[in-house]
Each structure stands twice: as structure tokens, then as C-alpha cells.
Amino acid sequence: MSLPLRIALRFLKRGKWQTLLIILGISIGVSVQIFVGILLNSLQSSLLNNFIGNSSQITIVSDTDDPLIDDYEDIVEDLEEFDELTVISVANDQVGTITIGTESESVLLRGFEFEDADKIYNIADRIYGGEEPDDDFEAIIGKDLNDELELDEGDKLTIFGFITVGNKTVPVNGTFEIVGFFDLEISSINSQWVITTLDSVQIMYNTSDTITSIEMQVPEELLYEADEIADEIDDELDLEDDDLKITNWIDENQNLLNGLQSQSLSSYFIQSFVLISVVIGIDSVLAISVIQKQRQLGILKAMGINNRTASLVFIFQGLFLGIGGAIGGISLGIFLLWGFTQASASDFIIINYDPIFISISAAIIIISSVIAALSPAIKSSKLDPIDIIRGE
């Protein structure tokens, strides 16, 4: 072990309480930074998971008054060329009404290729009674809707709709066997969606082999690039020529995004201020330490330690305080987060103890500590032993 390192350790060890106090100080700062950072990150990813993760992130729909899309298989084939797309799911959505008692209520009848749609909406796992719709005119309904309908598995539900033939509007209806119930945790979905097979909708609304939308998802790390990916698809497939348009979640959720961004910003602010105060703390403690240890430095220099070694003593002290503070702060921060999840009943936020974030925080605090030690180190280097020896 090098001499300045050992001297630094000894100085810290002999000033035990002072050292512990400053490490505690740094730890509290770091723990706040870790707590705020991880909590807000987790909050964001929970938000995204809930609202964006289980929904279509890029959607292709008709650009004309006629919502139906023909020849969608070619488009899907083209889309499959894009590596950025993890899920491609087609849907035929139609508005219908149902009768509850004397009232009629509108529902959204969603015809899916169930396996594809499940990748977006994660439905299968959230069916709490029964099973997924498989055959024609089998359907599942949301929890909220069933709270009103009070249906059981195997019960029938008739949905009324209209189709336009020429200039006339013609009523249609279909009777569905309810094979299960889902809870997608969003009340508008739970109260409005009726999920069935694509064929059922095409048959009921007599739309032959058409759909109304192609829904897509991108990998999580490309979530914020959904708009760019959508543009790329648009350019590549010339959707306009087919009277189609492409939308993405970013353009459609600008408010949510703004909210998330300002949350991030405020989180960075808090973290930066905490960091600055930690650095100032270390700097001032070490600056005082240089004054406290002036005598010792004078003796050491008289005995022949060079200026580099004298300054390294303080760099190492900064480093050790930083490491101590990082370890203490991370432990305390994780403890606080654990306490927070215990105290809050909601399981909306899933705390993500992101090892990368924690490592970066630790690295920043350690590097900052070393930087904070620079000016004391320079002071120590410049200290002239003669001033100490003459000063007595």
C-alpha cells in the first residue's frame, strides 16, 4: 500500500468521529439522491408500463372516411421486415351497443388475432374467470362491464350495430357467448371493451377480410423513438398511397410526455443539488482537515515527503470518504425505498433497483469526492514546512 494511502487512512482512523460524521453526512445526501432517483425512475417506468407498455405504440389506420383496410396482409408482411417492431397485431374494431336493463350502453367490439393482441395487451394473464375467446362468437368482457351485466361464463350477450350499405344504414346484431372476464386495470377498457376473434367481427359487420387498424409495439429501449420509427415506416411503405396513416404514442400523448419529462428534470435538479451539497461538504471538511493537520504535514515535509505525496494524502481521504459515503448512502437509500414500498399499499410502482443507476450514482459521488479533495490537496501541496516550524 502506498504511503499517502496509509497516511490518509490513518488520519481518517484517528479522527474516527469526525470521519464517521462526514461519511454519515455524505450517506444521507447520497441516500436522498438514490431514493429520489430510483423512486422517480420506477414511477416513470410503471407509468409507461401501465399506459404505454400495454397499448399500441405505433398504429396504422385508414386516412379516409371509410375505416376499413383491405389487403392488410401485404402491409403486415412489409411491416415484418422492420426489426424494431416486436409485435404486429391486426384488429377490426366496431362500435356496438348493448342493453342493460332498460338502458343501452355503447361498447367497443374488438376483433383480434388473440395471440398477437395478447402480446400488446397482456390479456391472457389477466383473465380472472374463464378462458380466452377461441371460436367464432366467443367473447370476453371487462370487469367493470360485468359488474353491471352480472353475467356468468356461458351466458349470452347480444351486441347491436350498424353498417352502411350504399347510402343506407342497416342494423346488424350478433350474439356472443361470454367465455371469460378480464381485468386490464384501466377502467375505460374494463367497462367498454368486448374482445372477440377477428372473424366474428368481420362476419357480424359483414366486412369480409378487412381490418380497421394495425397495432404495433417497439422494444422498451426504443420507446422514445416510436415517432421516428413510425416516420420510417411511413416513408418505406408509402402509406399515403394506400390512403392510410400512421400514428404513434408520442404524438398522441404529448401531455403525458411533457409531464414525464418535467418529472425527470425535477429529479435531476434534486439529485444535482444533493450532489453539490455533498461535494461542498467534503471540500470544507477536508479544507478544515488540512488546517488541522498542518503541523503533521509540516513535520512530514521536513522529514522529506514530497508535495505530490502530501497532496495525495488528501485525494485519498476524499476517495475514502466518497467510497464510504457511497456505500452508506446506497444502503440507506435502498433501505428507505424498501420502507417506502412497505408503507405504501399501492403496488402501482414497482421499484426497480437499477444496478446501472446505482453504479453511476456511486461513481459520480466517488469522483465528486475526489474532485472535492482537489483544493485541499493543492493547499497541502503548497504548504511550506518552514511556516509551520516558524509559526510555533
Next chain:
Amino acid sequence: MHPLYNEFLEYIDKEDKEKCVEFVLSKLDNKEIDVPTLYKEILEPSLNKFYCDAEEENLCIWKEHVRSSIIRTIIELCYPYILKERRERGIKNLNKKVFIGCPAEEYHEIGARMIADIFTLNGYEAIFVGANTPKEEIRDAINTLQPIYIGMCVTNYFTLIEAEKAISLIKEHTEFTGKIIVGGQAFLSNPDNYKKIGADILIQNYGDIEKLAKEG
């Protein structure tokens, strides 16, 4: 070595003051020895060549003090013999005053007393002011006494510094025009030191004082 030295040493080693005094006085009375020889060859060596066991340093100091005290008594008793010897030798009174003393912090005065006696024997009027004399006192004494010589005995070599201070004060603040004489153990191994402290003459033996008297 003087034939009487060993016998004297035997008595003084036992701290036997009575025997020491009786022995010396009888030898002076019998003219077996004269005062300068007594000083030079018996008293001085018994003071200087004092064996001291470092382990018993404290013991040494009291022994040295007893020894000094015995020798001091003998020196006091020698004064009538000095006067007698001067008469017998037919030495005239030179009518010249000599100041004899030790500088500040010099506590060894026996050498200075002996020197004073030798000056007396050589016809001078020797005035002995004692050990550890502050320089200002020396200055005042010089101004009052107007001596022809100033004699300063320095035993400890550190007190050469004090001697120098006294000498420069005398040179700057008195009208003394005579010679400054120094002597003592401090010059033993490095006689040149006398010049460095500003003295004019270094006395290394009693003969130097006789010579001085003859030169006038």
C-alpha cells in the same frame, strides 16, 4: 608531580579538612614549599584532576564542593604567607591596581583568587571581586578603581561568551586604557579563543605574571 601532592591528595580524598590545613601550613612554615608552587602543583591539580565516576554524578558534586571549600580555606590562610614571601623576595610595591574577577555565570572563583594572590606577590595591588560578576558591575568597578590591568578568569568555555560581553562593554563604556588579561581552563585546549573575545593577553602560567611585572 610534586612529592607532597600524593599525601595531600590522600587527606583531601577523605574530606579531612583539619589534616589538609595542618599539612599545608606546616610545609609552608618549614619552607618546604612556597605559595606559588603550592597553588600550581598541589592545589590546582587536586581541583582539576578530580576523578569522577559518571554513575555517581550527584556524589561527585558534593565531593567537589567539599574539596573546593577546603582549598578555599587554605588559600585564605595563605595570604599572610604571600605578604611574607613578597617581603622576603624584596619585591617593591608597584603601585598598580589589578582588577581580578570572573564574568557573569562563571562560578569557579578559586583560580581567580590564586591569580590575585600571585599578582599581589609580584607587587601589584590585586583587587579580587569574586565569581559571577555581572558586566555592569565590572564596568562600575573599573571606572572607580582605575586599574592598569583587568584580569578575568574563565573556567567554563561557555562563559567565554559572557567574558566577551563584559570586555566589549568595558571597551565601549569605560576610559580603561590598560590591558585585558584572561586566563583559565577555558583557554586550555584552544588558546586562540582569547583573541576572539577581545582580550589582550592570555596568561597560561604564573611566570607570565612575573614577566608582566618585570616589563612594568
Next chain:
Amino acid sequence: MSKSAVKIKNEESIKEKEDYEYIVDLKHIDKFYYTGVATQVLFDINLQFKAGSVNSIVGPSGSGKSTLMNILGTLDKPTKGEVYIAGKRTDQMSKNELAILRNQTIGFVFQFHYLLPEYTALENVLMPFEISRQKVTSKVKEKAINLMKFIGIEDVKDNLATKMSGGQQQRTAIARSLMNNPKILLADEPTGNLDTEATDKVYNLFREINEKFGTTLIVITHERRIAEKTDRIIEIRDGKIHLDLYK
């Protein structure tokens, strides 16, 4: 440092020995301090010390003797003049060169002990060796302990510097100053706040060190007990050498 490097270094230093007449040689040293106005504290000091000699510097406070000592120890630089330590001119060396020179050539003993309170007596004694960036082997440790035995403080070797009497601290500082076999031991009022008994012990130690190791001793002191026993007394007055007496 490798063994052969150490060997070469030793050979070099033996060669150097033949190159100089005096272990310390000051030529025409002037020293000014600038605190608003320039104050001259040393005036054309010429002073040489023979290797293996025992010297004391005395003088009233403010006479410049501490400044002289600090220049001797390369802690301070003269405003004018040349300083040679063991044949090497030091007044033009860099700070790092001086640090190495001090570590290898000069042992310091100060009035206010200046031990490192964070370290035990033994660790303090070992410090100059550690500063020389060599490995502390059990042999080196043994040497330190032997030094402490020689100086009579082995019983307190594991005490923290703060847990020792003044005399013990000063003797620890002396043992420390000897750790790298310095050619020169500089002591500035080493007994300044010790009682008579401890003062005598320290002095006797200096003598023994000089006899055993041949170390050149230069002691600033106002203690007559110390000065009167050195072979040479240099009195500084008003920034000049007023007296230079050899025993």
C-alpha cells in the same frame, strides 16, 4: 528501490565523502524577510561545519539563529549566498530534490517535539524510512526498536505520541531523526521545554549518538548545560556570527 540500486547509491555516497571538506558549508548567506518592508535577518554568514563535530548555536531570541538553522536544514532558502550540504549545493535544488536530501541526510529535532499524534512511537520512528519509499522489513523494524532501546524508550514504543511524557516524546523525536542514519542532526532548542534531568539525558544522548554514529550535531540552544559541552559554540547576534569558539 532494488538492492543493487541501494548498493550503487551507497558507493556514490562514499565517493562523495571525498569530494567535500565540510559537511555543511554556508557561503555569504543573506536572508531577508518581506512583510511589507524588507527586514534583513542574516548578514553575510560564512560558516562551515566539519563532519562528526558537535556544535552549538547560541544567541538571544530574534538574533536569527532559528533562521540560520532552517537554512542549514534546507527548510528555508537564503536570499543570497550558497549552501552546500555534504558537498551538494542545495540553495538551487527543487523542492522535491530537497525533500529527498532532507530525508536521507538530515535529522531534525525540534523544541515542540513534532511527533505525528496519529501514530505510535515506533511508527513515528519508522516514518523517515517509510518516506524513503523502501519496504519496512522486519530488519528495519528491528533497527527502529534497537534505536529506541538505545535511546531508552522501548517501553513506550506502542504508545501513541500523545500518551507520552515530554521527555519521552523528545527522545522519540530523536530516535526518529536517526532512523535514516543522517549525516547531520539539527536540533532547535531540543530541550526547550524539558526539565533539568530530561535535558541532561537528551544531551548525553547527543554525545553518544555522535560517538556511536559519527553524526554531525548542530544544536540551537539557550541552555548553558548543553552548549558548554559542545566542541564549538557559535554565537549569533543581530544576524551575524558574533563569536565562534572552539573548546
